[in-house]
Amino acid sequence: xxxxxxxxxxxxxxxxxxxxxxxxxxxxxxxxxxxxxxxxxxxxxxxxxxxxxxxxxxxxxxxxxxxxxxxxxxxxxxxxxxxxxxxxxxxxxxxxxxxxxxxxxxxxxxxxxxxxxxxxxxxxxxxxxxxxxxxxxxxxxxxxxxxxxxxxxxxxxxxxxxxxxxxxxxxxxxxxxxxxxxxxxxxxxxxxxxxxxxxxxxxxxxxxxxxxxxxxxxxx
Numbered sequence: 001x002x003x004x005x006x007x008x009x010x011x012x013x014x015x016x017x018x019x020x021x022x023x024x025x026x027x028x029x030x031x032x033x034x035x036x037x038x039x040x041x042x043x044x045x046x047x048x049x050x051x052x053x054x055x056x057x058x059x060x061x062x063x064x065x066x067x068x069x070x071x072x073x074x075x076x077x078x079x080x081x082x083x084x085x086x087x088x089x090x091x092x093x094x095x096x097x098x099x100x101x102x103x104x105x106x107x108x109x110x111x112x113x114x115x116x117x118x119x120x121x122x123x124x125x126x127x128x129x130x131x132x133x134x135x136x137x138x139x140x141x142x143x144x145x146x147x148x149x150x151x152x153x154x155x156x157x158x159x160x161x162x163x164x165x166x167x168x169x170x171x172x173x174x175x176x177x178x179x180x181x182x183x184x185x186x187x188x189x190x191x192x193x194x195x196x197x198x199x200x201x202x203x204x205x206x207x208x209x210x211x212x213x214x215x216x217x218x219x220x
């Protein structure tokens with residue numbers, strides 16, 4: 001879901017329209033930017049791509065990273081997730097970095113904090129799957145229900161959340177700061193290699209952006 005600074009929802013664009021948004025018919029917006037003024041408040045590249053606390057799916061040693069900022073209550077994130085999972089699986093060399101960005105209300109914050117707490121029982125991937133895969137709006141009881149149905153020890157997750165609240169909240173704050181520094185306006189938003197992708201793409205469009213990112217990497 002992309003929102004303007006006024007909060008209005010902006011329709012998802014085709015890849016051609018996204019490219020045109022940045023004044024280019026061949027490449028998405030590069031990151032980091034080349035202008036020092038524009039880079040002044042942008043996050044450090046290593047902090048975005050290599051945060052040791054950030055969950056990683058796909059190939060942890062992949063040659064191209066997809067970094068996704070998402071909210072569990074975002075319908076566009078939910079719709080996109082199975083297609084993006086398929087792209088990552090089929091490619092086999094994508095490092096998928098997940099950045100929880102709960103911007104759609106207090107329940108979104110609860111969902112993100114609980115999902116991150118599930119890392120302490122090695123169940124983050126499962127927690128992410130069940131929370132992003134639901135078709136209904138999340139509530140706190142529904143979060144617990146989904147996690148339990150997914151085979152997660154909810155009581156332990158709550159204990160781990162209490163014990164590690166400072167680290168979990170610090171990660172959420174970093175994710176928010178990075179997204180705002182990158183000028184993202186809503187969820188989902190992505191970095192693919194060196195490209196910013198502000199919104200939803202189809203499987204074919206993601207495959208093309210990944211290929212473009214590899215070409216850009218090889219050219220450097």
